[in-house]
Structures are given as C-alpha cells and as structure tokens.
Amino acid sequence: MASEKMIQYGSKRSVIRELFEYGNQRAREVGRENVFDYSLGNPAVPAPAAVQKTAIELLSSDDLMAVHGYTSAQGDAATRQAVADHLNATYGTAFTADNFYMTCGAAASLTITLKALTESPEDEVLINAPFFPEYLLFVENGGAKPVVVPAHEPDFQVNFEALAERINVHTRAVIINSPNNPSGVVYSEETIEKLADLLRTKSKEIGHSIFLISDEPYREIVFDGVTVPYVTKYYDNTIVCYSYSKSLSLPGERIGWILVPDAVTESRTVYAAVCGAGRALGFVCAPSLFQKVIAKCAGETSDLSFYRTNRDLIYNGLKKIGYECAEPSGAFYLFIRSLEPDANAFSEHAKRYNLLLVPSDDFGCTGYVRAAYCVKTDMIERSMTAFRKLYDDYRS
Amino acid sequence: MASEKMIQYGSKRSVIRELFEYGNQRAREVGRENVFDYSLGNPAVPAPAAVQKTAIELLSSDDLMAVHGYTSAQGDAATRQAVADHLNATYGTAFTADNFYMTCGAAASLTITLKALTESPEDEVLINAPFFPEYLLFVENGGAKPVVVPAHEPDFQVNFEALAERINVHTRAVIINSPNNPSGVVYSEETIEKLADLLRTKSKEIGHSIFLISDEPYREIVFDGVTVPYVTKYYDNTIVCYSYSKSLSLPGERIGWILVPDAVTESRTVYAAVCGAGRALGFVCAPSLFQKVIAKCAGETSDLSFYRTNRDLIYNGLKKIGYECAEPSGAFYLFIRSLEPDANAFSEHAKRYNLLLVPSDDFGCTGYVRAAYCVKTDMIERSMTAFRKLYDDYRS
Numbered sequence: 001m002a003s004e005k006m007i008q009y010g011s012k013r014s015v016i017r018e019l020f021e022y023g024n025q026r027a028r029e030v031g032r033e034n035v036f037d038y039s040l041g042n043p044a045v046p047a048p049a050a051v052q053k054t055a056i057e058l059l060s061s062d063d064l065m066a067v068h069g070y071t072s073a074q075g076d077a078a079t080r081q082a083v084a085d086h087l088n089a090t091y092g093t094a095f096t097a098d099n100f101y102m103t104c105g106a107a108a109s110l111t112i113t114l115k116a117l118t119e120s121p122e123d124e125v126l127i128n129a130p131f132f133p134e135y136l137l138f139v140e141n142g143g144a145k146p147v148v149v150p151a152h153e154p155d156f157q158v159n160f161e162a163l164a165e166r167i168n169v170h171t172r173a174v175i176i177n178s179p180n181n182p183s184g185v186v187y188s189e190e191t192i193e194k195l196a197d198l199l200r201t202k203s204k205e206i207g208h209s210i211f212l213i214s215d216e217p218y219r220e221i222v223f224d225g226v227t228v229p230y231v232t233k234y235y236d237n238t239i240v241c242y243s244y245s246k247s248l249s250l251p252g253e254r255i256g257w258i259l260v261p262d263a264v265t266e267s268r269t270v271y272a273a274v275c276g277a278g279r280a281l282g283f284v285c286a287p288s289l290f291q292k293v294i295a296k297c298a299g300e301t302s303d304l305s306f307y308r309t310n311r312d313l314i315y316n317g318l319k320k321i322g323y324e325c326a327e328p329s330g331a332f333y334l335f336i337r338s339l340e341p342d343a344n345a346f347s348e349h350a351k352r353y354n355l356l357l358v359p360s361d362d363f364g365c366t367g368y369v370r371a372a373y374c375v376k377t378d379m380i381e382r383s384m385t386a387f388r389k390l391y392d393d394y395r396s
Numbered sequence: 397m398a399s400e401k402m403i404q405y406g407s408k409r410s411v412i413r414e415l416f417e418y419g420n421q422r423a424r425e426v427g428r429e430n431v432f433d434y435s436l437g438n439p440a441v442p443a444p445a446a447v448q449k450t451a452i453e454l455l456s457s458d459d460l461m462a463v464h465g466y467t468s469a470q471g472d473a474a475t476r477q478a479v480a481d482h483l484n485a486t487y488g489t490a491f492t493a494d495n496f497y498m499t500c501g502a503a504a505s506l507t508i509t510l511k512a513l514t515e516s517p518e519d520e521v522l523i524n525a526p527f528f529p530e531y532l533l534f535v536e537n538g539g540a541k542p543v544v545v546p547a548h549e550p551d552f553q554v555n556f557e558a559l560a561e562r563i564n565v566h567t568r569a570v571i572i573n574s575p576n577n578p579s580g581v582v583y584s585e586e587t588i589e590k591l592a593d594l595l596r597t598k599s600k601e602i603g604h605s606i607f608l609i610s611d612e613p614y615r616e617i618v619f620d621g622v623t624v625p626y627v628t629k630y631y632d633n634t635i636v637c638y639s640y641s642k643s644l645s646l647p648g649e650r651i652g653w654i655l656v657p658d659a660v661t662e663s664r665t666v667y668a669a670v671c672g673a674g675r676a677l678g679f680v681c682a683p684s685l686f687q688k689v690i691a692k693c694a695g696e697t698s699d700l701s702f703y704r705t706n707r708d709l710i711y712n713g714l715k716k717i718g719y720e721c722a723e724p725s726g727a728f729y730l731f732i733r734s735l736e737p738d739a740n741a742f743s744e745h746a747k748r749y750n751l752l753l754v755p756s757d758d759f760g761c762t763g764y765v766r767a768a769y770c771v772k773t774d775m776i777e778r779s780m781t782a783f784r785k786l787y788d789d790y791r792s
Contacts, residue, residue, distance in 0.1 A: 001605065001662045002669035003515035010512075010672025046460040056455050064442040068646045104500050104650065107678030116406075119399035134675070141676035209397065250464045252684025254500065254650075266397045273398035276406025279530070280537035282503030287683045288648025289451075 009137060016040065019347075019356045026354055036383035037356045038371035041181060041333065043249040044310075045302045051248055054296045058289060071291055073284035074275055075102025075257070079295040083257060086298040091230040099261055101274050102286040102294075105254035106217045106243035107134065110175075113239055113258055114142035115277035116270065117211055118172050121145065125213075126166055126174040128158060129364030130335070132181050132215075144172065151365040156185040156326050156335070158195055167202045173211040173239075174199065178228060179218035179330025182363045182370035184311075186222055186329040189229045196235035209237045209265045217243040217256075218331035220301050223308050226329045236263040239270075244294065246331075249302040255290040307332045310373045313380045321384075321391050332374040335360070338367050339394035349393065353386035410529060412436065415743075415752045422750055432779035433752045434767035437577060437729065439645040440706075441698045447644055450692045454685060467687055469680035470671055471498025471653070475691040479653060482694040487626040495657055497670050498682040498690075501650035502613045502639035503530065506571075509635055509654055510538035511673035512666065513607055514568050517541065521609075522562055522570040524554060525760030526578050526731070528611075531571060540568065547761040552581040552722050552731070554591055563598045569607040569635075570595065574624060575614035575726025578759045578766035580707075582618055582725040585625045592631035599633075605661045608634045613652075614727035616643040616697050619704050622725045632659040635666075640690065642727075645698040651686040703728045706769040709776045717780075717787050728770040731756070734763050735790035745789065749782035 013021070016039055023037040058067050074080070080097035087093050103109045118125065123144040127135050129151040139146035147166050152159035163174070176195070178187035187195075195212070203209045214231040219242070222228055232238045243256030260271045278284050315328050318336065326335040336357065338346040343359035347369050350357050357369035373380060409417075412435055419433040454463050470476070476493035483489050499505045514521065519540040523531050525547040535542035543562050548555035559570070572591070574583035583591075591608070599605045610627040615638070618624055628634045639652030656667045674680050711724050714732065722731040732753065734742040739755035743765055746753050753765035769776060 002512050002666045003673070005515060006512045006669040006672035006676065007665055008672065009675050010668035010670065042466060043461065047464055052455055052460060056452055059448055059452050059455065064448060065439065065645065068443055068648050070438060070647045104679070104683075107680065111676075111678035116398050116402045119401060137676055138678065249461065251466045252464050252681055252687075254681065254683050269403055270398045272406035273402040274406065276402035276404065277399070279405050280402065280507075280533055281677055282507035282534065283500070283678075284503065285648055285650065287500075287650050287686075289685070290683075291648075 014133060015362050016358050019358060022351070023356045030354065033382070035354045035356070036379060036386055038373065038375065039356045039358055041372045042374060043246055043251055043302065044374040044376070045249055045304070045306045047249045048297070048300045048302050050297050050300045051250070051293055054293050055289060058292050067292065068288055070285050071102075071288055073278065075100065075286055076288070076291045076295065079291045082295045082298040091233070093230060093232065095259065095261065098271070099259055101258045101260070101271070101278060102291055103256045103258055103278070104283055104286050105256045106215070106241065106245060107138070108254070108283050109241035109243060109256050109258050110135070110138050110213070110215060111142060112274060112277045112281060112283060113213055113241055114138055114144065115281060116273035117239075118142050118144035122170050123172045124168070124170040125172060126163065127364070128163070128174070128176055130156065130180065130182050130360060131175070131364050132177060133362045135175060148364050154326065156180065156183040157187060157191045160194060160198060164198060164202070167206065167210065169206045171202070171206065171210055173213050175213045175215060177215040179222060181218065181331055182333050182358070182360065183326045183335040184328035184331050184333040185326050185335075186226050186228055192229045192231060192234045199235060199237070203237075212238045213241060214238055215241045217246050220247040221304050221307055221332060222330040223311055224329060228330070232259070232261045232263065236261070237265060239264070247301045248297065250290065253287060253290045255286055255294060307374065310375070310377055310380055313377065314371065314373045317380070317384050318387060321388055322395065323387070323391065332372060334371045334373055335368050336371060338369055339391065341367060343367055343369055350390050353389050355383060355386045355390060405533060411758050412754050415754060418747070419752045426750065429778070431750045431752070432775060432782055434769065434771065435752045435754055437768040438770060439642055439647055439698065440770040440772070441645055441700070441702045443645045444693070444696045444698050446693050446696045447646070447689055450689045451685060454688050463688065464684055466681050467498075467684055469674065471496065471682055472684070472687045472691065475687045478691045478694040487629070489626060489628060491655065491657065494667070495655055497654045497656070497667070497674060498687055499652045499654055499674070500679055500682050501652045502611070502637065502641060503534070504650070504679050505637035505639060505652050505654050506531070506534050506609070506611060507538060508670060508673045508677060508679060509609055509637055510534055510540065511677060512669035514538050514540035518566050519568045520564070520566040521568060522559065523760070524559070524570070524572055526552065526576065526756060527571070527760050528573060528577050529758045544760050550722065552576065552579040553583060553587045556590060556594060560594060560598070563602065563606065565602045567598070567602065567606055569609050571609045571611060573611040575618060577614065577727055578729050578754070578756065579722045579731040580724035580727050580729040581722050581731075582622050582624055588625045588627060588630045595631060595633070605633045609637060610634055611637045613639040613642050617700050617703055617728060618726040619707055620725060624726070628655070628657045628659065632657070633661060635660070643697045644693065646686065649683060649686045651682055651690060703770065706771065706773055706776055709773065710767065710769045713776070713780050714783060717784050718791065719783070719787065728768060730767045730769055731764050732767060734765055735787065737763060739763055739765055746786050749785050751779060751782045751786060
C-alpha cells in the first residue's frame with residue numbers, strides 16, 4: 001500500500017526514544033524521583049525573556065496579516081539581515097541577508113542542503129562518527145549514499161586517515177557537528193585547519209569542490225573558555241546549518257537557517273539550488289512569527305550557564321568514581337566509556353539502577369554511552385549513588 | 397557544483413510571482429492605487445481574535461519550556477484530539493487523535509503524503525487540471541511521475557473519461573483540490589460519488605487500492621450555501637491534506653495536518669509510512685506554539701464573509717460587462733475565460749490597463765486567467781473601468 005522504506009522509517013522507534021518511554025514506565029512503577037533519565041537531548045532552560053516579550057509584542061500588533069503572512073520563500077529580509085549582522089559582529093565575517101535561507105529548524109536545514117548538493121545515487125556524503133543518527137536517513141532520503149568515517153578515539157576529533165581514504169570522485173560533501181552530539185567534544189582550531197587543508201587537496205585531486213556541511217545547533221553551548229572556530233573562515237566551500245532550538249530553547253518552533261557564503265564556488269548557483277530544494281521539499285517560508293522574533297533576538301541566548309553547572313557536577317562526579325569520559329567542552333552530552341565492550345549490555349545493566357544511558361552504537365561507534373545532562377540539577381546529584389553502584393558491579 | 401534539478405527549481409520564478417513583482421514595479425511608476433493586482437492568493441483578513449488571544453496566553457505562561465518544547469513527532473496529542481473532535485462534530489465522522497499527523501502547512505502535508513505513498517519512479521500520481529502548479533514538482537520530487545488529467549470544461553468538475561483512461565497498474569494516487577485553486581469551483585456531491593465509484597472499480601481492475609489525496613486548504617471558504625462533501629465518507633482510501641493558512645489566516649505559520657482514516661486499507665501501516673516520510677524529509681514536530689493554538693481554536697475561522705463580498709462584486713461586475721467565468725462557489729479565485737485563445741497574450745494585453753491576471757497555462761489548462769480576489773474591496777470597485785476597457789478592445 002505504501003512505500004516500504006517509509007513504513008520502515010516510521011515503524012522503528014529510535015533507541016533514544018525507546019529508553020525515554022521505558023523511563024516513563026519505570027517512573028510510574030518506582031516514582032519519577034527514582035528514575036535517572038539521561039536519554040533525551042532537550043533544552044532544560046526556558047527561552048530568554050526578550051524572546052517572550054518580542055513574541056507577545058508582535059502578537060499584539062494591529063497588523064496581524066503582516067505578522068502571520070507569508071514571507072518571501074527564502075525568509076524575511078530583515079530577519080536575514082539581523083542574522084548576518086549578529087554573525088558579522090561576533091565572528092568578524094562579512095555576510096549579507098542574501099547569504100541566508102531561513103528554515104523550519106535543524107532537520108530542515110540539513111535535508112534542504114543535502115537535496116541541493118546531491119543528485120545521483122552514486123553521490124557520497126561523508127559523516128564523521130560519532131554522529132546524530134538521523135544524518136544517515138537524511139542523506140539516504142536526499143538520494144545519495146552516506147559513508148561513515150569511524151571515530152578518532154579517545155579525543156573524538158576528526159579521524160583524518162580514515163576520512164582521506166574515503167574521499168573519491170563521488171564525494172560531494174562532508175558533514176561535521178561541533179560541539180558534537182553525542183560526544184560533547186568541540187573541534188579544535190587545529191582540527192578545522194587540518195580538515196580544510198585536506199578538503200582543498202582532495203578537491204583538486206578529484207576535480208571538483210567538496211562541500212563542508214557544518215551542523216551547528218550547539219554552537220553557543222561551550223565551557224571553560226573554549227572557542228568554536230567559525231568554519232567559513234577556514235574553508236571556502238562551507239555551508240552552515242543552524243537552528244535556534246538550543247541557543248534560544250525553541251526546539252518545538254522549528255526555526256533555523258542555512259548559510260551559503262559568497263566564498264562558496266558558484267555561490268549564487270548553490271544558493272539557487274538551496275531555494276529549489278526548499279521548494280521541492282515543501283519548506284518555503286519558515287514560520288513567520290518566529291522569523292520576526294529572530295529579527296529582534298538574533299544575538300540573545302537562554303541562560304546557558306545552567307548546562308555548565310550540570311556538566312561540572314556529572315563530569316567531576318563520574319571522574320571521581322573512576323569513569324572515563326570524552327572531554328566535555330560543549331553541547332549538553334557526556335560520552336562515557338562503557339564498562340564492558342558491548343555498550344548495549346552496559347546500558348541494559350545500568351537500568352537495574354534506573355540509570356538511562358543511550359548506547360553509542362546508533363551514533364556510529366561502539367563502547368560508549370551518552371548521558372544527556374540537560375536535566376534538573378538535583379537529578380544529577382541524586383544519580384551519583386546509582387553511578388557508583390553500577391561502577392562497583394564491574395570493578396569489584 | 398549542485399543538483400541541476402534543484403538549481404532549475406530555484407532559478408525560475410513562477411508566473412504568479414513574476415506578475416506580482418511587475419505589479420510592485422508598476423505601483424512605483426503609476427501609484428499603488430492605479431494598479432489592479434489580482435496575482436497572489438494570500439489571505440486578506442486577519443487571524444480571528446481567539447487565535448491572537450490564545451497565542452498571547454500561551455506565551456504568557458510560566459512554563460515556556462512546555463510551550464516551545466518538542467511535541468511528539470506526529471504532533472501534540474491534545475491538538476490532534478481537538479482536530480478530531482471538531483471534524484466529528486462538523487461532519488459526523490468518527491476520527492481519533494491517532495488518525496492525524498500534524499504538519500508544517502499545506503506543502504508539507506502534500507510532500508509527506510506523496511513520499512509515504514509512492515516509492516518507484518514508475519509510480520504515477522494523477523493530477524486533475526486546473527491545479528496548483530507546485531503539485532507537479534511535489535510529485536516529481538517525491539520520486540514518482542505526475543500525470544495530468546485535462547480539465548472538464550466549462551464546469552471544471554472531474555473529467556471522468558480522461559481520468560479513467562489514465563489509470564493503469566502504476567497508478568498510486570489521484571489528487572483533488574476542492575474548493576479549487578485556480579478555478580474557484582467546488583466539486584459537487586455527485587462528482588465525489590462518481591469519482592469514488594470509478595476509483596473502487598479501477599482499484600479492483602488493477603489489483604491494488606488507489607489513494608484519493610484531498611487537498612483542502614480552502615474547505616471553509618464557500619458561498620451560496622454550497623457544501624463541500626467530506627470526502628472520507630464517500631471513499632475509504634482517502635487521505636486528507638489540510639492547512640490553517642486560509643481558514644485562520646495563518647499562511648506564514650506553517651501549520652496543518654494529514655488525516656489517515658481507519659477506513660484506509662492497512663490504515664496503521666499507511667500512518668506509519670506518513671510518520672516515516674515526515675522523519676525522512678525533516679518534518680517531525682510541527683511548530684509547537686501554533687499546535688497548541690489549534691488545540692483551542694480548531695473550530696474558529698477568520699471573517700470569511702469578506703471573500704463573499706468580494707466575490708459578488710467582481711463576479712457580478714464582470715458578468716455585466718460580458719465576461720464568462722467558471723462558477724465561483726469557493727476559495728477566493730475567479731477563473732475568467734480569456735478573450736483570445738492565448739491566455740498569455742490576453743494577460744499581457746491586460747497589463748496595459750494595469751490589470752494583473754494570471755494566465756492559466758501553468759495551472760494545466762489553456763484559455764483562462766485567474767483573478768485572486770483576496771484584495772481590498774475598493775480595488776475591485778476601481779478595477780471595473782479597466783476590465784471594461786479590456787473587454788472593449790476585444791469586442792469592438
């Protein structure tokens with residue numbers, strides 16, 4: 001009756017979602033306060049007051065038709081200019097409104113970009129592990145072939161050797177995500193420079209430019225004075241995919257953008273392809289109220305210091321017990337080394353203590369679990385005994 | 397550098413958009429009040445007060461994380477239940493929350509549905525002319541083949557003979573759109589019954605069910621006591637695509653839904669395919685604030701009587717002059733017979749009087765122009781002299 005592939009996509013729950021549902025069931029059995037649910041990567045602080053105020057002002061306007069009306073397909077011009085101004089002021093770039101295409105959030109930014117840049121089932125898109133599992137599906141569904149680049153352990157920077165080996169004449173793009181979901185690692189400037197060098201060399205070798213797709217929903221969530229290099233300054237053929245889900249705590253409002261800098265080869269043609277892909281996928285005109293909110297709040301963020309408090313608590317707590325973790329410099333994830341080779345078995349074992357940790361296999365690497373610490377701070381405190389017991393089961 | 401097809405989609409402006417831009421240019425030359433722009437189909441009345449009030453209340457909530465948080469992929473359960481309740485009360489149907497998938501608007505409803513129902517480049521989707529031009533692109537991009545069924549003139553009901561001829565073993569679905577853009581015609585109950593009979597017969601003949609995709613963004617905009625039959629009651633394998641763009645005047649907010657009734661063959665599997673397609677296209681979780689607005693305002697409409705006033709003015713005015721038009725029972729479009737065989741030449745000629753009318757060729761039929769009368773009422777009054785002059789050029 002329907003597409004087999006779509007039935008399959010729609011029938012299989014993700015491991016993350018399975019764990020989350022299990023957590024809800026356990027909460028009914030043993031009480032919410034006794035379940036330590038680290039499964040979901042959902043913002044844990046509210047949107048900034050400026051966002052709330054601006055949205056209410058817009059809705060109180062006499063001209064609701066302007067507030068709720070269609071913007072141009074690529075987004076409201078004032079919104080795109082505000083985004084450009086904010087980035088230019090923050091990163092010393094020189095973007096204009098014409099470099100941006102407003103989207104319905106991070107997933108849309110990626111599916112549109114992939115649809116714009118690939119066209120043949122032979123086209124390959126390289127994905128650096130560990131990665132957000134939906135990347136595989138987005139690339140496949142865009143009509144191209146996802147190629148996984150294994151993780152570089154234990155620092156989770158880029159695995160350059162493996163990446164270089166996988167680049168060939170079919171390579172169209174490489175996706176990076178820093179600060180990273182699920183590892184919490186931030187790519188260093190050295191990593192970005194080396195990546196840019198490699199992609200320049202390889203582009204010459206294969207006779208066409210390789211795009212670098214930088215997926216950056218966690219850009220603003222970094223700790224310890226770490227800076228996230230602005231990737232377009234290191235590599236010309238960079239397309240940035242952004243969403244306000246995390247920085248403004250608006251995950252449900254589906255608002256983000258795609259940036260196609262002038263430095264991209266045939267930039268205006270690539271931008272036209274982005275517009276065409278948005279149209280073909282049914283994405284023209286991102287939600288208008290929140291486009292207009294962004295026009296006034298492009299530089300705002302939620303209270304992101306909350307995540308640092310949580311990061312310190314869970315990271316220091318686990319280190320003290322004896323766990324090994326990837327360097328958690330950004331996003332709101334801790335990537336904990338599994339205490340047995342099979343992370344699925346480890347995650348299963350952790351459930352005995354009502355600790356819900358996502359095994360790393362679906363993120364494209366084995367032997368870790370992800371803890372999303374965008375949770376109430378006291379839950380972290382209360383979970384330490386459970387983490388201790390879990391550790392003791394393996395070490396005693 | 398990028399996908400040729402997407403570059404092409406993104407580079408060519410639609411005829412409608414071309415005319416609109418021409419209108420803006422003429423307004424600068426001769427004054428806005430002297431341009432009679434009937435090009436764009438944009439709501440001309442504001443959102444209802446209840447929508448505004450509900451949105452402000454939600455934004456004033458203490459729990460902004462709930463307001464702006466992710467809903468489940470298929471949409472907030474309370475929202476889907478409210479939509480079901482409203483339809484059941486209005487049309488005597490028996491839907492539940494589980495029959496609905498909330499979407500980012502009409503285009504998303506269609507691209508998701510088409511992706512869910514088709515899977516091979518040999519799959520065919522029949523489109524009844526005249527039609528919204530993006531249908532072609534949505535079907536093509538979903539990976540199937542659009543097949544146009546010529547218009548049934550002069551009443552613009554279904555061309556059953558042409559439709560029957562085009563159904564074969566590759567046929568997966570038929571798209572209808574009533575009240576219709578661009579003709580303003582509403583399919584009669586007789587038409588829907590005959591269509592249902594034909595699809596049942598043909599489904600048996602070809603050995604699989606043919607889906608009827610009913611695209612209904614104009615459902616509530618009808619005049620003269622005309623009723624729009626609720627299509628699911630006539631044909632089991634109906635999927636309804638809806639958007640609040642017109643009924644609530646929220647075109648920019650991208651909020652709508654897909655309805656997969658229980659009566660559909662293997663209904664839960666088809667629903668799973670819709671969920672899978674939403675995921676693959678990057679559409680999970682429709683904009684959350686407006687999902688929650690719909691939960692409280694599913695039965696509201698904007699002041700749609702405005703369109704009837706306009707319809708009466710333009711239709712009666714043009715009839716008096718001598719123009720022939722399709723029966724304008726719904727939506728906010730008048731389909732006027734061109735005064736020369738080539739509608740493009742006629743549209744071009746009309747520009748001499750600053751009358752902007754969209755030629756029908758891109759809607760899949762020749763010899764008409766579309767006037768979108770969702771405009772200020774006094775513009776219609778002022779445009780009558782221009783319509784008269786245009787008529788005289790051909791009749792004198």
